[in-house]
Amino acid sequence: MMVRDSIRVKIGIGAVIVMVALLLAHWLDSGTFAQELAMSQSTIEQAFPSSSKCKRCHERVFEEWEISPLSRSIHSPVFRASLDAFLSSPAGKDKALCFRCHAPHVREFPDQVQLFIDQAKAGDPSLDGVACAQCHLIKQVDRTKQPPEPKYELESKTLYGPYKDAVQNRAHQSMELGLFQKSDLCLNCHQSVPSAASLGKANDLLGNWDQSKAVKSGKECQTCHMPEQIGESANGEKKRKTANHTFPGRIGKLRQEAAKVDVHTKVEGEKTTVTVKVQSLVPHNLPATHPAWATVVLDLDIKGKNLKTVFTDKRVYGRVYQDAKGQKTSFDFEAVKVLEDTVLKPEETRVETFTFPTPKDTKTFDVEVTLNYASIAGPAPFLQRVEAESSKGSQDPVFQPIEIIKYAENISVNK
Ligand code: HEC
Ligand code: HEC
Ligand code: HEC
Ligand code: HEC
Ligand code: HEC
Structure with missing residues (x-):
C-alpha cells in the first residue's frame, strides 16, 4: 500500500520516477508473494509436520511408507495428468476435491488450495500427500457424512495410534485410539468418490464389503493391508507388535x-x-x-x-x-x-x-x-x-x- 500511495503523490514529477516506482512495486509485490507462499506452507507444516520429521525416530515405519503408493499420492505422473484434466473440466470448479483424499489436510486450509495444486504440478512436491500426520492426527471419523469425514486435532502435540503403553518421547505425546485398528479410519478415503455423486450408489468403490465373510469374521482393512509384524516401533526401543506401512495392495505379495x-x-x-x-x-x-x-x-x-x-x-x-x-x-x-x-x-x-x-x-x-x-x-x-x-x-x-x-x-x- 505504501508504495502505491507514493506512486500517486509523485505522479506529476515524471514518467521515469513512475516507472521506477512501478518496477519497485512489482518487485516488492512478488517478494511478498513468495514470502506468503513460504509462510503458508510453514503454517500448514506446523499443524501437519512433514514426514521427514518423523523419520528421525521412526526409521522403519518411514522406509515402509516411503515405498508405498501412499507416499506418492500427489507425486505420480498419472495423478498430475488427471488433476489437470479435472481442473479444466466443468467439475473442476471445486478445486480442492482431489486433495480431499490425496492430501487430506487441504480440508483444514481451504484458502491454500492453489498451493496444493502448484505443489502437485511441480512434480516433486515438498508438501506431503497422505503422510504420517495426515493419518495420526485423525481423532474421529464421521461415517454419517458421505464420504465419511475425518476430524483433525490441529495444534495438538498428541499423535494417536494403536498402543496403550507407548514409551514417552521428546517429540510428541501419544494416545491409544481404537479407530486405528478399525476400517473406519480407511473408509474416509476408500469408500466412495464424491465427484461421482450423481451416480448414486454406483460410486461405491468397495461394494457390499461389510457383508463379506472376512468382515464378519472380524477382519478390518488393517488385517490385510497393514499386516502385523514384530519390530522396533521407534529407533532403539524394544521389539513389539508393529504394523507394516508398505500398504500392500496392487504391489506386494498380498494380491x-x-x-x-x-x-x-x-x-x-x-x-x-x-x-x-x-x-x-x-x-x-x-x-x-x-x-x-x-x-x-x-x-x-x-x-x-x-x-x-x-x-x-x-x-x-x-x-x-x-x-x-x-x-x-x-x-x-x-x-x-x-x-x-x-x-x-x-x-x-x-x-x-x-x-x-x-x-x-x-x-x-x-x-x-x-x-x-x-x-x-x-x-x-x-x-x-x-x-x-x-x-x-x-x-x-x-x-x-x-x-x-x-x-x-x-x-x-x-x-
Ligand atoms: C487421507 C485419505 C486416505 C486414508 C485415511 C487412507 N488411504 Fe489408502 N490411499 C489413499 C490414496 C489417495 C491412495 C492412492 C495413492 C496413489 O497411488 O496415488 C491410497 C492407496 C492405498 C493402497 C494402495 C492401493 C493399490 O492400488 O495398491 C492401500 C492398500 C491403502 N491405501 C490402504 C489403506 C488402509 C488400510 C487405510 C486405513 C488404515 C488407508 N488406506 C487409509 C488415501 C487414503
Ligand atoms: C474419496 C477420496 C478420493 C478422492 C476425492 C479422489 N481420490 Fe484418487 N484415489 C483415492 C484412492 C483411495 C486411491 C487408490 C485407489 C486404489 O488403488 O484402489 C486413488 C487413486 C487415484 C489414482 C491412481 C493412483 C495414482 O495416483 O497413480 C489417480 C490417478 C487418482 N486417484 C486421481 C484422482 C483425481 C484426479 C481426483 C480428483 C478428481 C481424485 N483422485 C479424487 C481416493 C480419492
Ligand atoms: C493411511 C494412514 C497411515 C499413514 C499414512 C501412516 N500410518 Fe502409522 N499407523 C496407521 C494405523 C492404522 C496404525 C495401526 C495399525 C494396527 O495396529 O493395526 C499405525 C501404526 C503406527 C505406529 C505404531 C505401530 C508401528 O508399526 O510402529 C507408528 C509408530 C506409526 N504408525 C507411525 C507412522 C509414521 C511415522 C508414518 C509416516 C512415515 C505413518 N505412521 C503413516 C495409519 C497410518
Ligand atoms: C524424538 C523421537 C520421535 C519423533 C521425532 C517422533 N516420534 Fe513417534 N514415537 C516415539 C517413541 C519413542 C514412541 C513410542 C514407541 C513405543 O512405545 O514402542 C513413539 C510412538 C508413536 C506412535 C504410537 C502411539 C500410540 O500410542 O500408539 C505414533 C503413531 C507416532 N509415534 C507417530 C509419530 C509421527 C507421526 C511423528 C512425526 C510427526 C513422530 N511420531 C515423531 C518417538 C518419536
Ligand atoms: C481379507 C483381506 C482383505 C481385507 C480385510 C481388505 N482387503 Fe483390500 N485387498 C485385498 C487383496 C487380496 C487385494 C488385492 C486384490 C484386489 O485388488 O482386490 C486388495 C486390494 C485393495 C486395494 C487396491 C487394489 C484395488 O483393487 O484397487 C485397495 C485400495 C484396498 N484393497 C482397500 C481396502 C480397504 C479400504 C479395506 C477395508 C474396508 C480392505 N481393502 C480390506 C484383501 C483385503
Missing part, C-alpha cells in the same frame, strides 16, 4: 491372495471348451473402481503347434462410465452414468466359458490363464500427457499390466 482360478478344459472332437471359475477372495470389489480406468482382465491364451497362439479371448472386470454428452469417459469426475459394471463383487465367484476350434496338427496344446490389473487406458492426449509427465516416459509403471495370477496346463487332444 496373490486376491482370487482362485479353477480351469477345466473339455476337448470334444473339433470343439474345445475351457471353463474358468474365478473366485474372488477379496472382501471388497475387485478391482476398486477409482480411477475409472481401473480394471482387472482375465486373459485366455491357447498355444498350439510350436507354442504358437491359436486362440485368445478375455473378460474385463471394471466399470464403463458415460459423461453428460453421452460418450464413454475414462474419468469418474465426468461420469453421470454407469453403462456397464462387471466388477467382481466381494467374494463373488464368476464362471467364464470359452469355446474355440480344437488346435490342429498337434497332440497337445497349452491353456494359459492370467489375471492382471490392466495398464492405464484413456484418450490419446491424456496418455501422452502422462508419458510427458513421467521421468520414465512410456516406461512408467502405469503402462504395464500387473500380474495377479498365472495358470498353465498342457492338454492332450486325444483325451
Whole structure:
C-alpha cells in the first residue's frame, strides 16, 4: 500500500520516477508473494509436520511408507495428468476435491488450495500427500457424512495410534485410539468418490464389503493391508507388535491372495471348451473402481503347434462410465452414468466359458490363464500427457499390466 500511495503523490514529477516506482512495486509485490507462499506452507507444516520429521525416530515405519503408493499420492505422473484434466473440466470448479483424499489436510486450509495444486504440478512436491500426520492426527471419523469425514486435532502435540503403553518421547505425546485398528479410519478415503455423486450408489468403490465373510469374521482393512509384524516401533526401543506401512495392495505379495482360478478344459472332437471359475477372495470389489480406468482382465491364451497362439479371448472386470454428452469417459469426475459394471463383487465367484476350434496338427496344446490389473487406458492426449509427465516416459509403471495370477496346463487332444 505504501508504495502505491507514493506512486500517486509523485505522479506529476515524471514518467521515469513512475516507472521506477512501478518496477519497485512489482518487485516488492512478488517478494511478498513468495514470502506468503513460504509462510503458508510453514503454517500448514506446523499443524501437519512433514514426514521427514518423523523419520528421525521412526526409521522403519518411514522406509515402509516411503515405498508405498501412499507416499506418492500427489507425486505420480498419472495423478498430475488427471488433476489437470479435472481442473479444466466443468467439475473442476471445486478445486480442492482431489486433495480431499490425496492430501487430506487441504480440508483444514481451504484458502491454500492453489498451493496444493502448484505443489502437485511441480512434480516433486515438498508438501506431503497422505503422510504420517495426515493419518495420526485423525481423532474421529464421521461415517454419517458421505464420504465419511475425518476430524483433525490441529495444534495438538498428541499423535494417536494403536498402543496403550507407548514409551514417552521428546517429540510428541501419544494416545491409544481404537479407530486405528478399525476400517473406519480407511473408509474416509476408500469408500466412495464424491465427484461421482450423481451416480448414486454406483460410486461405491468397495461394494457390499461389510457383508463379506472376512468382515464378519472380524477382519478390518488393517488385517490385510497393514499386516502385523514384530519390530522396533521407534529407533532403539524394544521389539513389539508393529504394523507394516508398505500398504500392500496392487504391489506386494498380498494380491496373490486376491482370487482362485479353477480351469477345466473339455476337448470334444473339433470343439474345445475351457471353463474358468474365478473366485474372488477379496472382501471388497475387485478391482476398486477409482480411477475409472481401473480394471482387472482375465486373459485366455491357447498355444498350439510350436507354442504358437491359436486362440485368445478375455473378460474385463471394471466399470464403463458415460459423461453428460453421452460418450464413454475414462474419468469418474465426468461420469453421470454407469453403462456397464462387471466388477467382481466381494467374494463373488464368476464362471467364464470359452469355446474355440480344437488346435490342429498337434497332440497337445497349452491353456494359459492370467489375471492382471490392466495398464492405464484413456484418450490419446491424456496418455501422452502422462508419458510427458513421467521421468520414465512410456516406461512408467502405469503402462504395464500387473500380474495377479498365472495358470498353465498342457492338454492332450486325444483325451
Ligand atoms: C487421507 C485419505 C486416505 C486414508 C485415511 C487412507 N488411504 Fe489408502 N490411499 C489413499 C490414496 C489417495 C491412495 C492412492 C495413492 C496413489 O497411488 O496415488 C491410497 C492407496 C492405498 C493402497 C494402495 C492401493 C493399490 O492400488 O495398491 C492401500 C492398500 C491403502 N491405501 C490402504 C489403506 C488402509 C488400510 C487405510 C486405513 C488404515 C488407508 N488406506 C487409509 C488415501 C487414503
Ligand atoms: C474419496 C477420496 C478420493 C478422492 C476425492 C479422489 N481420490 Fe484418487 N484415489 C483415492 C484412492 C483411495 C486411491 C487408490 C485407489 C486404489 O488403488 O484402489 C486413488 C487413486 C487415484 C489414482 C491412481 C493412483 C495414482 O495416483 O497413480 C489417480 C490417478 C487418482 N486417484 C486421481 C484422482 C483425481 C484426479 C481426483 C480428483 C478428481 C481424485 N483422485 C479424487 C481416493 C480419492
Ligand atoms: C493411511 C494412514 C497411515 C499413514 C499414512 C501412516 N500410518 Fe502409522 N499407523 C496407521 C494405523 C492404522 C496404525 C495401526 C495399525 C494396527 O495396529 O493395526 C499405525 C501404526 C503406527 C505406529 C505404531 C505401530 C508401528 O508399526 O510402529 C507408528 C509408530 C506409526 N504408525 C507411525 C507412522 C509414521 C511415522 C508414518 C509416516 C512415515 C505413518 N505412521 C503413516 C495409519 C497410518
Ligand atoms: C524424538 C523421537 C520421535 C519423533 C521425532 C517422533 N516420534 Fe513417534 N514415537 C516415539 C517413541 C519413542 C514412541 C513410542 C514407541 C513405543 O512405545 O514402542 C513413539 C510412538 C508413536 C506412535 C504410537 C502411539 C500410540 O500410542 O500408539 C505414533 C503413531 C507416532 N509415534 C507417530 C509419530 C509421527 C507421526 C511423528 C512425526 C510427526 C513422530 N511420531 C515423531 C518417538 C518419536
Ligand atoms: C481379507 C483381506 C482383505 C481385507 C480385510 C481388505 N482387503 Fe483390500 N485387498 C485385498 C487383496 C487380496 C487385494 C488385492 C486384490 C484386489 O485388488 O482386490 C486388495 C486390494 C485393495 C486395494 C487396491 C487394489 C484395488 O483393487 O484397487 C485397495 C485400495 C484396498 N484393497 C482397500 C481396502 C480397504 C479400504 C479395506 C477395508 C474396508 C480392505 N481393502 C480390506 C484383501 C483385503
